[in-house]
Amino acid sequence: MVIGLGAAMFPLRGHLSIATTALILVIPVVIAVAIGGVVAGVVATAAGFLVYDFIFIPPYNTLYVGAAENWVALGVYVIVTIVIAQVVARMNAARREARLRVAEVRRLFDLSELLVRESSMPDLLTTIVETVRRAFDLDSAALLLPVGEGLELVATSGAPLSELELHQVSVDRAVPVSLEAGVVRRGGIQAVALVASGRGIGLLALRGSGGASKDTELLRAFANHLALALERAELGEYAVRAQLLEEVDRLRRSLLGAVSHDLRTPLATIKVSASTLVESSAKVTGPDIRKLGELIVGQADRLERLVSNVLDMTRIQSGALELRRQPTAVADLVDEALSVLGSLAELERVQWQAPADLPLVDVDHVLICQVLANLIDNATRYAPGDTQVTISARRSQDGAVEVAVADRGPGVPANERTSIFQMFNRREAGGRGGLGLAIAQVFVEAHGQRIWIDESDGPGARFVFTLPLADASAGT
Amino acid sequence: MARVLVIDDDRALLQALRVGLTLRGHEVIVAVAGEEGLSKVALEDPEIVILDLGLPDLDGLEVCHRIRQWSEVPIIVLSAIGLESRKVAALDGGANDYVTKPFGMAELEARIRTAIRDHRSDGTPKGDQLVVGELEFDLVHHQVMREGKPIELTAREFDLLAYLARHVGKVCTHQMILEHVWGPEYGTEAEYLRVYVYRLRRKLGDVGGHQLRTSPGIGYSLSAD
Numbered sequence: 001m002v003i004g005l006g007a008a009m010f011p012l013r014g015h016l017s018i019a020t021t022a023l024i025l026v027i028p029v030v031i032a033v034a035i036g037g038v039v040a041g042v043v044a045t046a047a048g049f050l051v052y053d054f055i056f057i058p059p060y061n062t063l064y065v066g067a068a069e070n071w072v073a074l075g076v077y078v079i080v081t082i083v084i085a086q087v088v089a090r091m092n093a094a095r096r097e098a099r100l101r102v103a104e105v106r107r108l109f110d111l112s113e114l115l116v117r118e119s120s121m122p123d124l125l126t127t128i129v130e131t132v133r134r135a136f137d138l139d140s141a142a143l144l145l146p147v148g149e150g151l152e153l154v155a156t157s158g159a160p161l162s163e164l165e166l167h168q169v170s171v172d173r174a175v176p177v178s179l180e181a182g183v184v185r186r187g188g189i190q191a192v193a194l195v196a197s198g199r200g201i202g203l204l205a206l207r208g209s210g211g212a213s214k215d216t217e218l219l220r221a222f223a224n225h226l227a228l229a230l231e232r233a234e235l236g237e238y239a240v241r242a243q244l245l246e247e248v249d250r251l252r253r254s255l256l257g258a259v260s261h262d263l264r265t266p267l268a269t270i271k272v273s274a275s276t277l278v279e280s281s282a283k284v285t286g287p288d289i290r291k292l293g294e295l296i297v298g299q300a301d302r303l304e305r306l307v308s309n310v311l312d313m314t315r316i317q318s319g320a321l322e323l324r325r326q327p328t329a330v331a332d333l334v335d336e337a338l339s340v341l342g343s344l345a346e347l348e349r350v351q352w353q354a355p356a357d358l359p360l361v362d363v364d365h366v367l368i369c370q371v372l373a374n375l376i377d378n379a380t381r382y383a384p385g386d387t388q389v390t391i392s393a394r395r396s397q398d399g400a401v402e403v404a405v406a407d408r409g410p411g412v413p414a415n416e417r418t419s420i421f422q423m424f425n426r427r428e429a430g431g432r433g434g435l436g437l438a439i440a441q442v443f444v445e446a447h448g449q450r451i452w453i454d455e456s457d458g459p460g461a462r463f464v465f466t467l468p469l470a471d472a473s474a475g476t
Numbered sequence: 477m478a479r480v481l482v483i484d485d486d487r488a489l490l491q492a493l494r495v496g497l498t499l500r501g502h503e504v505i506v507a508v509a510g511e512e513g514l515s516k517v518a519l520e521d522p523e524i525v526i527l528d529l530g531l532p533d534l535d536g537l538e539v540c541h542r543i544r545q546w547s548e549v550p551i552i553v554l555s556a557i558g559l560e561s562r563k564v565a566a567l568d569g570g571a572n573d574y575v576t577k578p579f580g581m582a583e584l585e586a587r588i589r590t591a592i593r594d595h596r597s598d599g600t601p602k603g604d605q606l607v608v609g610e611l612e613f614d615l616v617h618h619q620v621m622r623e624g625k626p627i628e629l630t631a632r633e634f635d636l637l638a639y640l641a642r643h644v645g646k647v648c649t650h651q652m653i654l655e656h657v658w659g660p661e662y663g664t665e666a667e668y669l670r671v672y673v674y675r676l677r678r679k680l681g682d683v684g685g686h687q688l689r690t691s692p693g694i695g696y697s698l699s700a701d
Contacts, residue, residue, distance in 0.1 A: 261556045268577040269488040275580035276496035295492050382532045410533045
């Protein structure tokens with residue numbers, strides 16, 4: 001380039017002053033340094049010097065420098081180019097450094113983004129070892145977490161570390177290798193402590209020829225990020241577990257409250273009836289004995305139903321009860337529900353309406369019978385004694401059977417139509433509800449169906465639930 | 477014996493109570509909802525009302541409150557256990573006593589009898605005298621006599637005993653007692669009451685608390701027995 005430029009200027013050499021030529025010849029030096037670095041700069045300077053001296057400084061075509069002022073020009077040229085070369089070279093170095101930093105920051109950023117995104121603990125651990133191995137171009141990376149007294153391998157990426165290597169890293173069982181000391185080398189394995197809140201929470205074991213050793217700073221930054229992410233994940237798991245326990249506790253308390261309330265109601269009738277039989281035995285007459293006896297039997301049945309319902313419900317909720325589904329006719333379910341309630345005198349009020357071509361449903365008939373029984377029991381208890389309770393069933397548009405239990409009672413206020421199914425809804429505070437409806441909801445939802453209150457249709461409450469069709473009859 | 481109105485939505489319990497109370501010589505009227513109960517209080521003129529707090533149409537507390545707007549008929553509240561706050565609210569709202577489910581007929585009968593008798597011999601002071609059982613209160617000189625002999629009481633002890641005597645047979649809640657005896661700025665310091673009731677019982681010779689009765693978590697009542 002110097003030579004090209006020299007050639008280009010050659011025809012003009014009579015017109016150009018020595019100083020101008022020198023300035024122009026600085027250009028290729030600058031370009032050479034910028035592109036090729038210091039070495040190229042030195043070469044370009046030397047070439048420029050030769051061309052300048054040989055061609056442009058009189059006497060031409062010799063290395064001899066004539067007049068003193070030409071010496072000065074040549075000297076200035078050399079000094080200027082050297083200084084420029086140095087400055088440009090330093091600038092270049094700084095730019096390379098900056099690019100490197102940008103890459104590091106980007107890797108850290110990518111890492112933190114990954115860490116923030118991952119939610120479950122196992123995913124997080126895999127992400128950590130994968131990212132570290134790739135970021136530092138290692139053969140293998142392993143993550144060890146303290147379990148009890150020692151360290152346990154929880155995730156690896158790349159070639160797995162041998163037992164011996166792991167042993168070398170975690171040789172101090174009680175205090176993980178220099179958990180406080182940052183990065184330590186031990187027999188070809190690099191151990192990086194993960195420290196958060198002044199507490200060692202894990203150890204990275206790295207093996208490989210990659211740049212890990214010279215990126216110690218970056219490795220520490222990684223370690224800090226990972227430690228924080230691990231700590232966050234740990235705390236997150238604690239929080240979830242605590243929340244779960246709290247929820248279980250709340251449910252258990254509300255179940256206890258509801259059970260004790262709903263058990264006491266039939267118990268009250270039993271105790272009143274029985275104590276009358278005992279205490280007024282002299283006066284009590286035949287029809288009264290029969291009446292009280294019926295009440296006791298009926299309420300004892302109710303208690304029994306409640307207890308087995310609660311047992312089934314807790315089994316469903318703990319996953320211990322599997323549904324025994326079989327194709328069943330809705331009419332049979334209604335019959336059975338009425339016979340379950342058999343000893344209640346209220347049942348003459350119950351009417352059953354359904355189209356003749358109603359398809360079979362695929363349900364656990366014991367559970368759905370209880371749903372129906374609870375809804376009928378509820379309706380007969382809350383609707384005035386001289387009104388009808390209607391059970392109806394029809395095929396719905398979305399391929400299910402919709403069963404409704406409707407009464408002409410006071411109905412359910414709009415704002416209670418969801419909470420009425422909750423266990424901790426206390427009937428005592430006015431309105432109806434209680435355990436029966438909560439149980440009905442659990443049983444219906446165990447079939448993947450739903451239950452709700454529809455009051456669009458006149459006065460009274462209308463409890464509706466859906467049942468799945470049995471496949472064999474789906475076409476009818 | 478008495479005209480009893482039972483307001484409860486549980487028909488089984490209503491039937492059992494009807495049989496049991498009738499056999500004990502009472503005349504029984506029943507209502508299955510709050511509004512029906514309110515109109516029967518007005519129309520049938522019962523001597524006592526047994527009211528379940530959980531009704532389908534009206535809150536039992538509301539029923540209690542509305543009865544008290546025009547009638548002084550004794551009210552016994554039925555309630556499941558674990559709802560002390562609602563029993564207290566019912567007593568504050570004018571109920572005379574409460575029974576926790578499940579209960580036997582003997583207990584209910586005893587409470588009915590007490591409530592009716594105390595209502596008849598209502599502890600309203602005649603002039604400056606008040607008599608509850610063996611206790612004679614001289615409201616002017618702040619003295620309590622039993623069989624002609626005075627019982628030494630401090631001013632606060634007298635006020636407390638006289639307040640319970642004015643509401644003889646009725647369960648007075650901690651808050652009611654504190655507000656009326658100690659003053660309106662009190663209301664939650666139930667531990668004061670325990671101390672005073674303990675001293676009163678010793679001075680009355682009522683070791684077992686048969687006369688000055690405790691309703692755990694709720695309040696106290698003075699019995700005429």
